[in-house]
Amino acid sequence: MNILQVIPQLEAGGAERTTLEVAQAIVAAGGRALVASEGGRLEAELAAVGGELVRLPMGSKNPWTVWRNAECLARIVRAEHIDIIHARSRAPAWSAKWAADRTGAHFVTTYHGTYNGKTGLKRWYNAIMARGELVIANSQFIAAHIRTQHPFAADRVRIIPRGVDLDRFDPQVIAPERVAELAACWGLQWPSGRLVALFPARLTGWKGQRETLAALGRLKAEGADLPLTLLVGDAQGRDGYLAELETLIRQHDLAPDVRILGHCSDMPAAFALADIALAPSVEPEAFGRTAAEAGAMHVPVIAADHGGAREVVLPGQTGWRVEPGNPAALAGAIREAISMTQAQRSEMGLQAARHIRTQFSTRALQAATLRVYEEALSSQS
Incomplete structure (x- = not known):
């Protein structure tokens, strides 16, 4: 099969990583995997x-x-004998749908986010993601959201949870020298004997960095021994938000306790540095990729209690779930995590790894996606 995936960029992110994983599966199955995109660091x-x-x-x-993109995609479909166009974002999906209609190629979508729309126009714009012949939802949460927002697509939804590359995110394959090199790059002493909390997410308000700094500020005021908290992720041009976080660090006297480190290309090594991971998003995550990657690396996770995180993090077993947007609740979970013994955190991390390995593997995602492609190709639409 010849598959054309369409996505805005190939930068860091869940949709981008899944694009690569599916491309790998297509090629391994003997097909061609084309990706229409502006490109980026994952090229x-x-x-x-x-x-x-x-x-x-x-x-x-x-x-x-x-519209011009639709014309270009249609030419590519004809020239490269594309069987399926797989859209992973809204604007590209409109181009992809028009190209598919003109050429007879099959049209599949993956619903990677909630795409909430408050106006009729926005809901109409978002609905393109539910107009695939088959619509992939990357969690049970997203499947329910699609059925609520777009009832017409209910029978076309196929649930394929995001996967974790279990060969890459495996603490057994991360050499200590690799972790030490990353720590040195970040200017950290490792091992330091200090608890490390990793917050892996791009710097944007809905991910919960503000609330995390407020929670750490509460703990600091109580006299708690804070974990060294590493904010790892791109600002992606949000200079105002970055400046706001730096101001909050100063206001809460957290300069010795929080580092803003930017993008990291070796996330397995980053997780290997950590004792706990933070994923306290204010808005619901479609799946919760970083929480799953942390779990695979035997790192307990503190996540917000909504969205796809409810499927990834099992409270009291693999981590903690806290009320979204509530710094007091987040502080309570961090307090509990740092009060545990290393053996207790290790046992929780082991349970996290078992959960992720049985439920959320890249291989399962790849196999299920190929089955969706086969189902689309066998249809008469």
Whole structure:
């Protein structure tokens, strides 16, 4: 099968990582895996798995550009004998749908987020993600959301949870030298004897960095021994938000306790540095990829109690779930985590790894996605 995936960029993120994983599976099955995108830092990884980049301005929401992209995609479908166009974001999905209608290619979508819309126009725009012949939901939470927001698509939803690369996110394959190198790059002494909390997420308000700093400020005021908290992720141009976080660090006197470190290309090594991971998003995560990766690395997770995190984090077994947007509740979970013995945290991490390995593997995602492609190709639509 020849598959064309469309996605705005190939930067760090769950949708981008899944694009590469599916490309790898297509090539391994003897097909061709094309990706229409503006590109980004994951281009080399796409090429390494045998994928082919088609560089187009897929991130643009300009109606004229979206229309031009549809024309370009239609030409690619005809020239490369594409069987299925798989859309992973809204603006590219409009281009992909028009191209599929013109060429007879099958059209599949993956619903990667909640895409909430308060106006009728926004809901209409979002609905393109539910108009695939088959609509992949990356969690039970997203499947329920699609059925509520787009009842017409209910019988076309196929649930394929996000996967974790269990070969890559395996503490047994992370050499101590690799962890030490990352720590040195970040200017950290390792091992330091101090508890480390890793917050892996791009710097944007809905991920919960503000609430985390407020929670740490509460604990600091109580006289607690704080974990060294590492904020790892791109600001992606949000200079104002970055400045706000730096101000909050100063206001709460957290300069010795919090580091803002930017993008990391070796997340397995980053998790190997950590004793606990933080995923306290204010808005619900569609799945909760970083929480799953942390679990695979035997790291207990403190996550917000909504969205896909409810499927990834089992309270009291693999981590903690706290009320979203509540710094007091988050402080309570951090307090409990730091009061545990290392043996207790290790046992919780072991349970986390068992849960992730049985429920959320990349291989399972790849196999299930290929089955969806086969189902689409066998249909008469």
